[in-house]
Amino acid sequence: MKVLVPVKRVLDYNVKARVKSDNSGVDLANVKMSMNPFDEISVEQAVKMKESGAASEAVVVSIGPAKAQETIRTGLAMGMDRGIHVTTDEDLEPLAIAKILKAICDEESPELVILGKQAIDNDYGATGGMLAALMDWPIGSAANSMELAGSDLTVVKEVDGGLQTVKLQTPAIVTTDLRLNEPRYASLPNIMKAKKKPIDAKTPADYGVDTKPRLKTLKVTEPEARKAGIKVEDAAQLVDKLKNEAGVI
């Protein structure tokens, strides 16, 4: 089966986001950018499926600025076969991304699309569900594990309170959660090899998709800060404060 993995270039998860002084957004100038951590898990899953023979081809897609090519190369170095780079300098919303991905799915006919459950920049958590709707495919969200048997895909999902198992008819969409796997580091030889793997260059216009934003960002502000309280001497004082001062126990 052919597997498609969309990936996003985001502010590295170890870097603290700083709000711009004019409150127009988050400052992304000269900061470290990386592949969205959930997308790394998606790539790892696709590469594992290739290694086990479950997947015949694994394609990595990124929709973003010129530098998103580095993110695609990261996926190729991890073991994906080829890339598609839809270049845009606009910060597209999940709906527009899902529409472009639908057009790519119509062209590529994958039987499985694996996406991260959310991107850690905008935190919408919407692209996978939207793509499933546009394709009229079933979805297994927040996958903890997955297993393919013929054309049936069994997905164990992380839900509030534990785990839930669903069976999907492929073609299907899976979104990934933290415990699905541990993404590999690309080895130096694989990084060198990845440089030779093909990347198709596209634009949103190639797919005839209207990417006009639906949400207007009026302002972006710092969250309200909490003030640090006091240090207590020992456990006895902690119990006393919680009971008699704060009245919460």
Add this chain to the structure above:
Amino acid sequence: MAILVVAEHDNSDLKDATHKTVTAAAKMGGDVDVLIAGKGVKDVMAQAAKIDGVRHVLGVDHASLERQLAEAMEAVIVPLMSEYDAVLAPDTTTHKNYMPRVAAKLDVQQISSVTGVESADTFVRPIYAGNAMATVQSTDAKKVVTVRTTAFAAAGEGGSAGDKMLADPAGPFKSEYVGEELSKSDRPELTAAKIVISGGRGMGSGENFKLIEGIADKLGAAMGASRAAVDAGFVPNDWQVGQTGKAVAPALYIAVGISGAIQHLAGMKDSKVIAAINKDEDAPIFQVADYGLVADLFKALPEFEAELEKAGY
């Protein structure tokens, strides 16, 4: 304007998250109806009818809705939306699963996990793990919104809304429920608990979580964890508090052996009182804690439990 709120329930009990979502909907202004989609929903509908400010309670009762899977929920909600200007649901895993689907079918950009409602079309939502708050205005004709329920007070009870049953969703669907494995616990649910005690990487092992178990029992607290503790395999993922886990806002949050990474703070900083136990006095958790105890948790936790015992807990 008419607003549809999708209820959080387990086919027998209506959950508090519904009342909080009704509060968010009321802030948009207009008539609020509550949808109970499930199997055997009569009791839950009766509970929802009592929520203050609710106009109608709508029920759909069908086997395909027992687990509220994405395709069936889409089949119920999308046709209903010809009569509504907005649909709101709590941002729990059940609703996160199908709301983007509803949004795409309506050709609408979903507004996820809102913590503030400014008007019928303008919302505040955390981005970058809560390191920034974005105020966004939707230009879509209909609004599809998920609600970070910890940011809203629960609507009261005392109402008596009328109810109405809807037609069954049209199948067949390409996904089916196989089974579930829910953590069995006598403790309160993490997102609903008045007191939460969480352990981090500093706990050292899953076995050591026993040290906070006794305290949780004494206080009637729910147990949680940081992502680091989940990543290390100490505890299950559904204990996770933070950007990639659950958002909680209890009256008291006790963080043990948790350094206070941004991603964790995003999930608990709305707690009324925060207490932290950590041996590193420079740990960022102390910058948000009302009460900080700089101590080795392996010594401090047994002492804390003993002191609670002495105080009659």
